[in-house]
Each structure stands twice: as structure tokens, then as C-alpha cells.
Amino acid sequence: MIRKITLLLLSLGFVLGGVAFALNEMNLATGSGDQNHIYAALFGGGLLGFVGVVLFIAGFRKRDDEGEGYWAIGGSTLADDPDEYRD
Secondary structure, three states, X not given: OHHHHHHHHHHHHHHHHHHHHHHHHHHXXXXXXXXXXXXXXXXXXXXXXXXXXXXXXXXXOXXXXXXHHHHHHXXXXXXXXXHHOOO
16 A cells, blocks of 8 residues: 555656646746757656656556466466467
8 A cells, every 4th residue: 555655646746747847848948939948848748747657557557466476487387278278
């Protein structure tokens, strides 16, 4: 539960940071007339927002079953019954 709350708070921080960064850069673009601030707003704000969305998804994803981890440590992936083999 602590992991989920931490990830959600980080997610919210990154998304809000991305919005604040984009708004700040757009303000600089309109004040100075420099078009590079628009690109910085789109790239920087989009990148921070993307990280926030990834953290949000990581916070809500379902944990893998523990039984599935057995196959990752060298267990056989062959079925016990030969009729269950899949191509």
C-alpha cells in the first residue's frame, strides 16, 4: 500500500511539474517572442507528463502471481500433459 501511495504521489508531482514547466515556457515564449521556448515547453512538459503517466500505470498495475516467478529461475516450461503443448 505504501508503494502504491508513493508512486501515485510521484506521478502527480511529475504531471503537475510538467504542466507548470510548460506554462512557464509558454509565458517566456509570448514575452520574448523566441520560438525555441515553445519547443522547450512541448518537449520538457511532455517528457515530465509522460514519466508521470508511466508512474501512474506502475502504481495501479496488478502484481504478478508468485507462481509465475518460478519459470524465471530455471523451471521447465513444458506442460505435464503432452496434449497441452502449444506451437
